[in-house]
Amino acid sequence: xxxxxxxxxxxxxxxxxxxxxxxxxxxxxxxxxxxxxxxxxxxxxxxxxxxxxxxxxxxxxxxxxxxxxxxxxxxxxxxxxxxxxxxxxxxxxxxxxxxxxxxxxxxxxxxxxxxxxxxxxxxxxxxxxxxxxxxxxxxxxxxxxxxxxxxxxxxxxxxxxxxxxxxxxxxxxxxxxxxxxxxxxxxxxxxxxxxxxxxxxxxxxxxxxxxxxxxxxxxxxxxxxxxxxxxxxxxxxxxxxxxxxxxxxxxxxxxxxxxxxxxxxxxxxxxxxxxxxxxxxxxxxxxxxxxxxxxxxxxxxxxxxxxxxxxxxxxxxxxxxxxxxxxxxxxxxxxxxxxxxxxxxxxxxxxxxxxxxxxxxxxxxxxxxxxxxxxxxxxxxxxxxxxxxxxxxxxxxxxxxxxxxxxxxxxxxxxxxxxxxxxxxxxxxxxxxxxxxxxxxxxxxxxxxxxxxxxxxxxxxxxxxxxxxxxxxxxxxxxxxxxxxxxxxxxxxxxxxxxxxxxxxxxxxxxxxxxxxxxxxxxxxxxxxxxxxxxxxxxxxxxxxxxxxxx
Amino acid sequence: xxxxxxxxxxxxxxxxxxxxxxxxxxxxxxxxxxxxxxxxxxxxxxxxxxxxxxxxxxxxxxxxxxxxxxxxxxxxxxxxxxxxxxxxxxxxxxxxxxxxxxxxxxxxxxxxxxxxxxxxxxxxxxxxxxxxxxxxxxxxxxxxxxxxxxxxxxxxxxxxxxxxxxxxxxxxxxxxxxxxxxxxxxxxxxxxxxxxxxxxxxxxxx
Numbered sequence: 001x002x003x004x005x006x007x008x009x010x011x012x013x014x015x016x017x018x019x020x021x022x023x024x025x026x027x028x029x030x031x032x033x034x035x036x037x038x039x040x041x042x043x044x045x046x047x048x049x050x051x052x053x054x055x056x057x058x059x060x061x062x063x064x065x066x067x068x069x070x071x072x073x074x075x076x077x078x079x080x081x082x083x084x085x086x087x088x089x090x091x092x093x094x095x096x097x098x099x100x101x102x103x104x105x106x107x108x109x110x111x112x113x114x115x116x117x118x119x120x121x122x123x124x125x126x127x128x129x130x131x132x133x134x135x136x137x138x139x140x141x142x143x144x145x146x147x148x149x150x151x152x153x154x155x156x157x158x159x160x161x162x163x164x165x166x167x168x169x170x171x172x173x174x175x176x177x178x179x180x181x182x183x184x185x186x187x188x189x190x191x192x193x194x195x196x197x198x199x200x201x202x203x204x205x206x207x208x209x210x211x212x213x214x215x216x217x218x219x220x221x222x223x224x225x226x227x228x229x230x231x232x233x234x235x236x237x238x239x240x241x242x243x244x245x246x247x248x249x250x251x252x253x254x255x256x257x258x259x260x261x262x263x264x265x266x267x268x269x270x271x272x273x274x275x276x277x278x279x280x281x282x283x284x285x286x287x288x289x290x291x292x293x294x295x296x297x298x299x300x301x302x303x304x305x306x307x308x309x310x311x312x313x314x315x316x317x318x319x320x321x322x323x324x325x326x327x328x329x330x331x332x333x334x335x336x337x338x339x340x341x342x343x344x345x346x347x348x349x350x351x352x353x354x355x356x357x358x359x360x361x362x363x364x365x366x367x368x369x370x371x372x373x374x375x376x377x378x379x380x381x382x383x384x385x386x387x388x389x390x391x392x393x394x395x396x397x398x399x400x401x402x403x404x405x406x407x408x409x410x411x412x413x414x415x416x417x418x419x420x421x422x423x424x425x426x427x428x429x430x431x432x433x434x435x436x437x438x439x440x441x442x443x444x445x446x447x448x449x450x451x452x453x454x455x456x457x458x459x460x461x462x463x464x465x466x467x468x469x470x471x472x473x474x475x476x477x478x479x480x481x482x483x484x485x486x487x488x489x490x491x492x493x494x495x496x497x498x499x500x501x502x503x504x505x506x507x508x509x510x511x512x513x514x515x516x517x518x519x520x521x522x523x524x525x526x527x528x529x530x531x532x533x534x535x536x537x538x539x540x541x542x543x544x545x546x547x548x549x550x551x
Numbered sequence: 552x553x554x555x556x557x558x559x560x561x562x563x564x565x566x567x568x569x570x571x572x573x574x575x576x577x578x579x580x581x582x583x584x585x586x587x588x589x590x591x592x593x594x595x596x597x598x599x600x601x602x603x604x605x606x607x608x609x610x611x612x613x614x615x616x617x618x619x620x621x622x623x624x625x626x627x628x629x630x631x632x633x634x635x636x637x638x639x640x641x642x643x644x645x646x647x648x649x650x651x652x653x654x655x656x657x658x659x660x661x662x663x664x665x666x667x668x669x670x671x672x673x674x675x676x677x678x679x680x681x682x683x684x685x686x687x688x689x690x691x692x693x694x695x696x697x698x699x700x701x702x703x704x705x706x707x708x709x710x711x712x713x714x715x716x717x718x719x720x721x722x723x724x725x726x727x728x729x730x731x732x733x734x735x736x737x738x739x740x741x742x743x744x745x746x747x748x749x750x751x752x753x754x755x756x757x
Contacts, residue, residue, distance in 0.1 A: 027738075084586055088737035091722030092590035097645050105649035113645025193744035229740025239584070239737050348746040349756060353732060355744045387732050391717035400693065400713065401621040401686070408721070409570050411730045412756055436653075446649060 020223025054123015058246025063542030077120030122247030174213020193355030344475025
């Protein structure tokens with residue numbers, strides 16, 4: 001915490017969002033708030049029904065509830081209690097992921113589940129590492145400036161105030177940030193572990209900048225949230241309540257302001273009135289029974305796989321090919337970041353399982369390098385695979401049997417870096433409905449993904465830079481696993497209906513009271529982890545909706 | 552204190568000479584939270600009565616997992632039994648390759664194919680082959696890479712087998728003893744971060 005800044009930061013945050021002070025001082029979730037939660041009848045026409053309660057839906061619910069809206073948010077998964085539902089164990093954290101069936105295909109199929117898909121209140125931020133970088137101003141006009149990707153219908157400047165607000169509410173800790181739009185963070189950076197030391201040393205030796213952060217874990221107490229205990233299980237859900245997720249950063253305040261968050265509700269369609277052409281609510285399955293919730297407005301926030309799937313499932317006479325899909329844009333341009341991870345073997349013990357996996361970042365190679373044969377770039381961050389994930393790294397080298405066991409016995413000597421490469425949005429990459437169905441009989445998503453040449457060149461360049469850093473830090477051996485991270489796109493924001501599903505205010509072009517409030521609206525992805533941007537967009541959307549309702 | 556029999560302390564799979572002498576994650580059980588202790592300790596004794604695999608499949612799966620993880624001596628982490636629990640519950644990774652059937656079916660079919668290969672090449676079921684014959688059958692699948700094996704993409708079959716096998720093996724406290732990983736860390740956390748820094752309960756690698 002920066003000296004002298006406490007009081008003004010706290011009062012500023014609490015004027016928008018009291019969540020950190022509504023949590024119990026003991027571990028867990030405030031059960032009284034849940035017991036006292038307002039409950040609407042399904043015949044009530046609420047002001048808005050929100051589908052999905054993660055980064056987008058959770059933030060939107062909090063903002064609108066605080067503005068006095070009657071809000072119901074539905075989530076397919078559980079309403080978590082971090083103390084009793086989550087475990088400090090890699091294998092035991094299976095229930096945090098979206099594990100309903102999904103198919104993956106294409107030339108470069110992208111694993112889902114633990115990699116990028118959440119389920120339950122808090123969404124995938126429950127098991128994200130905790131990195132919360134901003135996008136760079138250059139991300140908003142890559143088509144104009146780099147000749148690739150797409151231009152956003154909004155600029156960085158329109159998002160900046162929301163970045164600042166959300167960074168305070170999470171809150172984010174990190175060193176002063178020199179890249180993109182230079183800025184500082186509300187909390188000083190965390191101390192780093194051996195894994196972070198290796199990264200910083202390597203960068204120093206080759207003369208590039210690295211910075212600690214930006215990580216959504218307060219360096220200190222924050223409201224009733226305790227200090228991080230550096231136990232290293234950020235990707236398994238933070239039992240401590242130190243790492244931010246909407247479950248603890250926005251949901252408590254939403255409940256305190258009268259939002260209803262209905263868990264274990266799998267939304268099966270958006271209802272559109274055939275006469276008015278307006279959304280009238282949703283249908284959903286709860287305990288195997290199909291129910292309805294009426295609403296004056298609907299916001300879909302199911303993320304890049306489930307949001308397109310829901311729109312494609314919501315067919316009617318008017319929308320025979322799926323809701324808002326007149327231009328064939330639903331489910332298109334889904335993006336993942338190329339995320340090769342390179343591990344280095346050191347004489348010293350690194351014990352990378354200690355400390356939060358998110359520690360140090362480098363955005364030196366984020367923008368297009370005019371000397372390189374590819375457009376756009378990549379970032380590099382610490383990652384710290386736990387044993388099961390590290391075994392995947394070893395298997396990826398072709399080892400099995402004795403060799404696998406021997407590499408794994410050496411686990412404490414390895415440090416790891418991960419890259420995020422800006423893979424380009426391609427129309428063919430995306431979500432369609434499969435013939436396979438889920439337990440409700442609804443067709444599941446088939447996510448097809450194939451890389452283009454620019455993508456492949458970026459992955460190679462990122463790997464080579466990570467190897468260089470690790471060697472400079474003293475690694476005597478390196479190994480790299482090719483993988484992907486994050487999801488965005490699928491219902492992108494565009495200036496006109498022929499290029500996207502929603503407009504600059506995230507309203508669907510086809511249905512005037514239907515909004516998309518998650519990462520699927522992103523037209524490009526930069527080399528930044530998307531959580532902060534998704535939350536900031538949701539906060540901006542809320543301001544727009546509240547402003548519009550005041551006329 | 553959770554009861555741990557004397558001959559069970561500091562145990563590693565196959566009782567190999569330890570790289571972390573005396574290190575036993577189970578010494579710390581009293582400092583684990585209840586939710587975590589529950590799921591981790593259950594892995595020490597999965598039911599020997601499998602509920603997903605048939606008898607023949609069980610034999611093949613056990614032999615395959617022993618190959619993948621070089622478990623040639625007792626005590627063995629019960630990898631096939633832990634996979635059986637997962638498949639019986641339908642606890643998938645949340646995706647499957649479009650070219651493979653859903654995980655449960657994919658396991659049944661590929662175990663049968665492995666047995667077919669064993670019978671064709673060595674004249675006996677996979678589970679009855681010698682260790683080196685089994686290794687040869689397994690290597691065949693890995694070596695095919697992106698080519699097909701019994702009409703399935705071999706590298707996707709390899710991914711399925713190794714994901715399930717490694718997830719089971721490296722979730723087991725005996726495997727953590729072998730690699731020096733202390734396992735659950737809540738509410739204890741860590742105090743000594745940095746290169747070559749250790750907690751009192753961590754043991755230096757030999």
